Amino acid sequence: MNIFGIKIPMMASLLIWAVVWEIVGQLELSILLPPFSHIIIRLFEIVPTATFFSAFWITAKCFLIGTGIAIIVGIPVGVLMGRSIVIDRMLLPWVNMFLSAPLTALVPVLMTLFGFGTKTIILTTVLFAVWIIVLDARAGVKNITPSLIEMTKSFQANFWQAFTMVYVWAALPEILAGIRLGCIRSVKGVIIGQLLVSVVGFGRLFELYSANFLMEHMWALLFVLFFFAFLIAEGLGILERKFEYYAASRG
Amino acid sequence: MSTFFKHPLTLRLLSVLIAAGFWEYLGRIPISPAFPTFLQTMSALGGMLADGSMVSVYPATFQPLLIGLIISSVFGIFCGVLMGLNVKAEWFGAPLFIVLQSAPLAALIPLLTFAYGIGLTSKILTVCIMATPVIVLNAYSAVRHTPTSMIEMGQSYLGSNLQIIMKIIIPAASPVIYAGLRLGAAMGFIGAILAELLITPTGIGDLITYNQSIAEYDKMYAAIFSIMAFAVLFIEILERTEYMFFRPDKRVTQ
Amino acid sequence: MSALAEAVPVENPEIAVSVNDVTKIYPGGVEALNDMTIQFPKGELTSLLGPSGCGKTTLLKIIAGLLKPTSGTVTVNGIPVTGPGRERAFVFQDFALMPWASVLRNAAFGLELQGVAKSERHAIAEKYIEAVGLKGYENLYPHELSGGMRQRVGLARALAVNAEVLLMDEPFSAVDEQTRRKFQEDLLQVVADEQKTFIFVTHSIEEAVYVSQSIALLLPRPSRVSEIIRPDIRRDISPDAIRRDPVYLDIVERIWQGLRTYVE
Numbered sequence: 031m032n033i034f035g036i037k038i039p040m041m042a043s044l045l046i047w048a049v050v051w052e053i054v055g056q057l058e059l060s061i062l063l064p065p066f067s068h069i070i071i072r073l074f075e076i077v078p079t080a081t082f083f084s085a086f087w088i089t090a091k092c093f094l095i096g097t098g099i100a101i102i103v104g105i106p107v108g109v110l111m112g113r114s115i116v117i118d119r120m121l122l123p124w125v126n127m128f129l130s131a132p133l134t135a136l137v138p139v140l141m142t143l144f145g146f147g148t149k150t151i152i153l154t155t156v157l158f159a160v161w162i163i164v165l166d167a168r169a170g171v172k173n174i175t176p177s178l179i180e181m182t183k184s185f186q187a188n189f190w191q192a193f194t195m196v197y198v199w200a201a202l203p204e205i206l207a208g209i210r211l212g213c214i215r216s217v218k219g220v221i222i223g224q225l226l227v228s229v230v231g232f233g234r235l236f237e238l239y240s241a242n243f244l245m246e247h248m249w250a251l252l253f254v255l256f257f258f259a260f261l262i263a264e265g266l267g268i269l270e271r272k273f274e275y276y277a278a279s280r281g
Numbered sequence: 282m283s284t285f286f287k288h289p290l291t292l293r294l295l296s297v298l299i300a301a302g303f304w305e306y307l308g309r310i311p312i313s314p315a316f317p318t319f320l321q322t323m324s325a326l327g328g329m330l331a332d333g334s335m336v337s338v339y340p341a342t343f344q345p346l347l348i349g350l351i352i353s354s355v356f357g358i359f360c361g362v363l364m365g366l367n368v369k370a371e372w373f374g375a376p377l378f379i380v381l382q383s384a385p386l387a388a389l390i391p392l393l394t395f396a397y398g399i400g401l402t403s404k405i406l407t408v409c410i411m412a413t414p415v416i417v418l419n420a421y422s423a424v425r426h427t428p429t430s431m432i433e434m435g436q437s438y439l440g441s442n443l444q445i446i447m448k449i450i451i452p453a454a455s456p457v458i459y460a461g462l463r464l465g466a467a468m469g470f471i472g473a474i475l476a477e478l479l480i481t482p483t484g485i486g487d488l489i490t491y492n493q494s495i496a497e498y499d500k501m502y503a504a505i506f507s508i509m510a511f512a513v514l515f516i517e518i519l520e521r522t523e524y525m526f527f528r529p530d531k532r533v534t535q
Numbered sequence: 536m537s538a539l540a541e542a543v544p545v546e547n548p549e550i551a552v553s554v555n556d557v558t559k560i561y562p563g564g565v566e567a568l569n570d571m572t573i574q575f576p577k578g579e580l581t582s583l584l585g586p587s588g589c590g591k592t593t594l595l596k597i598i599a600g601l602l603k604p605t606s607g608t609v610t611v612n613g614i615p616v617t618g619p620g621r622e623r624a625f626v627f628q629d630f631a632l633m634p635w636a637s638v639l640r641n642a643a644f645g646l647e648l649q650g651v652a653k654s655e656r657h658a659i660a661e662k663y664i665e666a667v668g669l670k671g672y673e674n675l676y677p678h679e680l681s682g683g684m685r686q687r688v689g690l691a692r693a694l695a696v697n698a699e700v701l702l703m704d705e706p707f708s709a710v711d712e713q714t715r716r717k718f719q720e721d722l723l724q725v726v727a728d729e730q731k732t733f734i735f736v737t738h739s740i741e742e743a744v745y746v747s748q749s750i751a752l753l754l755p756r757p758s759r760v761s762e763i764i765r766p767d768i769r770r771d772i773s774p775d776a777i778r779r780d781p782v783y784l785d786i787v788e789r790i791w792q793g794l795r796t797y798v799e
Contacts, residue, residue: 038372040371040372040375040376041376043372043373043374043375043376043377044376044377044380046373047377060396061395061396062392062393062395062396115287116287116292119287119289119292119293119296120292120293120295120296120299121296123293123296124296124300127509127513129467130463130464130466130467130470130512130513130516131467131470131509131512131513132467132470132471132473132474132508132509132512133471134471134472134474134475134478135474135485135489135505135508135509136505136509137478138478138489138490138493138501138505139501139502139505142313142315142493142498142501143312143313143315143316214382214383217383217384217385218385218386218387220385221385221387221388222385222387222471222475225387225388225390225391225475225479226475226478226479232388236388236391237391239391240391240392240394240395243395245392245395248391248392248395249392251388252384252388252389252392255384255385255388256380256383256384256385259383259384259385260379260380260383260384262383263382263383264383
């Protein structure tokens, strides 16, 4: 937007929202919204503590392992589906189903099978992330120009060569989009998992704060989470735009 | 013969059979005492459907879900379309929803419970915070990316702003808006179940946690199976309504 | 003997569209048009021909009222253009058909926006759908048509509003070569039948020479009208004979010689 001929960056509007929040908080309109400034002060108070750090570390570990598994499993499955009609037709209904199914209903199952610990949280993360990664890798491979695939065949590449040298690269724009969306989902998964398990990581902190009515602490925690979630999403978005030209040769 | 084996329906049936068989096998090993077989789960499902214990819990799950989805859809589409049409609204709103879209908003649930108690309001709001961002952002980007030539066409044939919005921009955006509604509905289901597991056990969430607590795992699995099947069906129906109301071109070729 | 010498100047032709000293600078400083002046005689097809970057589409959109010139004026029948108007209809390069609307609704859409009653606008649209050779396709949807047929719907839509001036922005560029030739022949028929002024943007020399009564040759950097050519080729012979006519070929060659230095 332009004001008096000066281009104001989009993200600047977040500052206005912060000011509105501060005013609402100062007027004590809702117990849900303590003043913005108090939350920021609280944030600097709790972030250096050991409890926070260990909770953050558990969350980061679960997120990284879960997303890693989802990527390592998701991309090859997606590429296979893109290349083989039989596999595609057998797996696609499941992928679509899990993409729109309420995965939270499965977390109790994971808890009964794997206990109330990081294992369940990691698996929840995988469940949230993997389907979109599969679907996008599949779409990417399906979008590869036919002549590129024919070129690969005409030079007698075996499947492994074709997979590592052509398919993954030619489908990279979609694969990266899948990874980005997968990461956004796995951030949600890792938090939902912790909320339901509620004895480790941030889940335990949430319990602690809400049991003691510490609204400012809760928001401070949320701000940290939102900040990292946004950072991950935007970072991957930038990466994705860098490789957009891999799809440029498609008609 | 090979065309029969490659037919989509054959393969779909085959994959369902393989999955069910695999489930049955895992249940019979058994991998865990808390893991019922496929057949046990299905018979529990049949029993719960027959004695009405399953059907009776659905209204409780559905109430916050539907109210929440309706609020999120109306509010979300309105905000999204407004942001797509108006530069000021875009500048003001888009960053907020971009942040909210990537944020794990489920973490707000303890706050909502804290502020609004354990009743219906908290559950409706849970559905709303999960569903709204994706609906807003889809509507926004769909409207924002209406093909320029289509809008120029409306202008050159002297369409009023209202005509261009109603006859060109909204129908052109409708597939992506609908995609947002589908994603929003999926997130809404996630939120509704999460609320039932986290805030107070009611509806299908109660059925899951209760049967879990008394170790009736076949019934627990049956409840989970039913809500997942139900969600998929619900979203499928939503998709059909789009073809019916907005895109006659897709309906004809179906 | 050159083609130009054969060209007979028309005595005071009536002017339909007049572009006076139009300059267009896009936000960011790109100068698309620089002090352009050009006139389009009534009832004729005038081509705007030139290499990419010469501002021909910009000029057409300014005439259509879709873009505002930075300075200068455009008048249609002596009345200054301030925006789109009923006396002008636009044919789009990418057809700009609504995928969710049938051929009939697409063709009648200009009238629908004017508030013409349904039965009336459908009757008019049907007439023009038939005129462009799509009778029987009324209830199909754009994705069921070939590119050439889609552009015929775009043309029917433009004809249906009965505008005096038709603005065509590279209408055949997204159409394959064979279809394109047939389309050009049909266009000549439409020009003969309808007493309308056509302004036709193209980057194909052959197309411009074949369909136009006059060609405005536009050159880039700075964009300007380099010359107006009236390809006085015979119209009483068959289309194939025209394409082999030495006069036709000479004009094509001469324009190419003028343009070749501007092609990268």
